[in-house]
Amino acid sequence: MANVTTDIASNEPLQSTELDALVIGAGFAGLYQLLCLRDRLGLSVKALEAGGGVGGTWYWNRYPGARCDSESHVYWYTFSPELMREWEWSERYPGQPEIMRYLNFVADRFDLKRDIAFNTRVVAAHYDEAANRWRVRTEAGETYIAKFLITAVGCLSTANVPNFPGLKDFKGDWYHTGQWPHEGVDFTGKRVGMIGTGSTGIQAAPVIAAEAAHLTVFQRTANYSVPARNAPLTSKFQQYIKQNPGEIRSVTRETLNGMAFRIEPRLAVGTPPEDRERIYEAAWERGGLQFRAAFHDMMTDKAANDTAADFIKRKIRSIVKDPATAAILSDIDHPYAAKRPPIDTNYFETYNRDNVTLVDLRAAPIERISAAGVCTTQAEYPLDIIVFATGFDAMTGPMLRMDIRGREGVALKEVWEAGPRNYLGLQVAGFPNLFTVTGPGSPSVLCNMPVAIEQHADWIADCNRHLREKGLERIEAQPDAVDRWVAEVNEAANKTVLPMATHSWYLGANIPGKPRVFMPYAGGMVRYREICADVAARGYEGFALS
Numbered sequence: 001m002a003n004v005t006t007d008i009a010s011n012e013p014l015q016s017t018e019l020d021a022l023v024i025g026a027g028f029a030g031l032y033q034l035l036c037l038r039d040r041l042g043l044s045v046k047a048l049e050a051g052g053g054v055g056g057t058w059y060w061n062r063y064p065g066a067r068c069d070s071e072s073h074v075y076w077y078t079f080s081p082e083l084m085r086e087w088e089w090s091e092r093y094p095g096q097p098e099i100m101r102y103l104n105f106v107a108d109r110f111d112l113k114r115d116i117a118f119n120t121r122v123v124a125a126h127y128d129e130a131a132n133r134w135r136v137r138t139e140a141g142e143t144y145i146a147k148f149l150i151t152a153v154g155c156l157s158t159a160n161v162p163n164f165p166g167l168k169d170f171k172g173d174w175y176h177t178g179q180w181p182h183e184g185v186d187f188t189g190k191r192v193g194m195i196g197t198g199s200t201g202i203q204a205a206p207v208i209a210a211e212a213a214h215l216t217v218f219q220r221t222a223n224y225s226v227p228a229r230n231a232p233l234t235s236k237f238q239q240y241i242k243q244n245p246g247e248i249r250s251v252t253r254e255t256l257n258g259m260a261f262r263i264e265p266r267l268a269v270g271t272p273p274e275d276r277e278r279i280y281e282a283a284w285e286r287g288g289l290q291f292r293a294a295f296h297d298m299m300t301d302k303a304a305n306d307t308a309a310d311f312i313k314r315k316i317r318s319i320v321k322d323p324a325t326a327a328i329l330s331d332i333d334h335p336y337a338a339k340r341p342p343i344d345t346n347y348f349e350t351y352n353r354d355n356v357t358l359v360d361l362r363a364a365p366i367e368r369i370s371a372a373g374v375c376t377t378q379a380e381y382p383l384d385i386i387v388f389a390t391g392f393d394a395m396t397g398p399m400l401r402m403d404i405r406g407r408e409g410v411a412l413k414e415v416w417e418a419g420p421r422n423y424l425g426l427q428v429a430g431f432p433n434l435f436t437v438t439g440p441g442s443p444s445v446l447c448n449m450p451v452a453i454e455q456h457a458d459w460i461a462d463c464n465r466h467l468r469e470k471g472l473e474r475i476e477a478q479p480d481a482v483d484r485w486v487a488e489v490n491e492a493a494n495k496t497v498l499p500m501a502t503h504s505w506y507l508g509a510n511i512p513g514k515p516r517v518f519m520p521y522a523g524g525m526v527r528y529r530e531i532c533a534d535v536a537a538r539g540y541e542g543f544a545l546s
Ligand code: N01
Pocket: 067, 068, 069, 070, 156, 162, 195, 196, 197, 198, 199, 200, 201, 203, 219, 220, 221, 340, 343, 361, 366, 389, 390, 391, 392, 445, 503, 505, 510
């Protein structure tokens, strides 16, 4: 449907597309939200996607070694048993190219692409109170009008390139891992510098080192990592997946954070040291994020966490042969998994290669980038390529880079000036009919993402159905419900060791000037699902419906 309206910024008459609902993003979240609203509710819906294809985070993060850390048989949609039987994963953890093939397969299977506008970045969304419509503008100047607006913009989609002086003078090439060139980067014979040792840097370093003439890793904060133990899936396991889609779906709905494994009920504190060591050793051999499931108290009791931290630090020192390098890598200042825990393939082993050097930025921070390379306060490191594995303006960044305005033109930037405030991570007071999928205040990044995404998209679709059945037009979070939810999010975080990593992106601490607020809901996906269901069952308690 097209009609003539007024451009929200320039007052120019423009052709607008009018819809029941508009979805921003076509990653895991946007695709499924589009499917729910279009195919189950019969709404007129479009998704607008900045990238040239589906995939969201996986479309952009094509860096060497990019791979998911959820196991493949739980890192997918579970809404359709047929779909689960039709797709076959090849490895324990899906690599970026395989995830892209999967998401394209889903988009084609459900004919979603016909309702997605690619290469279309949303720059503004303003709520028109009189019309009860969202007016949305893209970078190219197109406008869309929709009753419901759903942001499915991902938690980690706004790349953070630190503002080092001199970067523009660098004579070599530089790349951020989250904006990786589609044609790839040839490291052969090159001197490569990589800044950052989060999940991304830890995945990329071994792959780059195997190709480059030399790799220099610049580490600001030492990090834990546990071996992923990736391997091809056996045909027996592939058969198990096809035969048990219901069981797989159920498990991801019963475990704390939507993973395939359950947290062991035993406590690290009180377990005799030799038994504990044996349990950690078995968990290390098994590999993956399941390591943190070894003991129930690991994430809630610092003393318990210390036992895991100590085990991993000893492992690092036993793997890395040069004692000085091992000391820098194992000098970790936060509890295990208080920052998002990476898993790896030969990360610490990479430092035993002759062509890899570690630079300790705690001892000598980066001062600037020169024409030749990276300069710390102690030395200049000449480089041909710099890789920024420096993370993202997480969770709020993707929302705040759009000019989102609610009632009376109030900007989301103002409302979130001191940190994100919303109800259930789903709605902001003063922004009616705007829903955020896996935004701050929801389990999102602490959960296996597709599980969190399906819950949100289903809840939003059910809410839409409810409004339609009741003849209602508008839903809006109430300020007192927001206050209570913000308090609950804080309380949930404070029951864990998570806020002890004071420099983590969970707290926004990686971005200079960003308010330090623990953003995801740490109470677990099971509890969160119950709360959301309960709110809906009570007639959307905490929301005003009209
Ligand atoms: O980003 P990060 P990431 N000078 O923010 C350093 C998901 N993910 O892209 O710790 C020097 O974790 C920074 O240092 P510090 C996953 O959720 C998943 O690695 O702030 N260094 C840190 O070492 C993950 O958590 C997968 O002191 C600077 C690094 O850069 C999230 O994405 C794979 C700096 C950034 O680490 C983000 O991971 C990859 C500066 N100015 C990512 N600024 C899987 O599924 C930042 N750093 C496996």
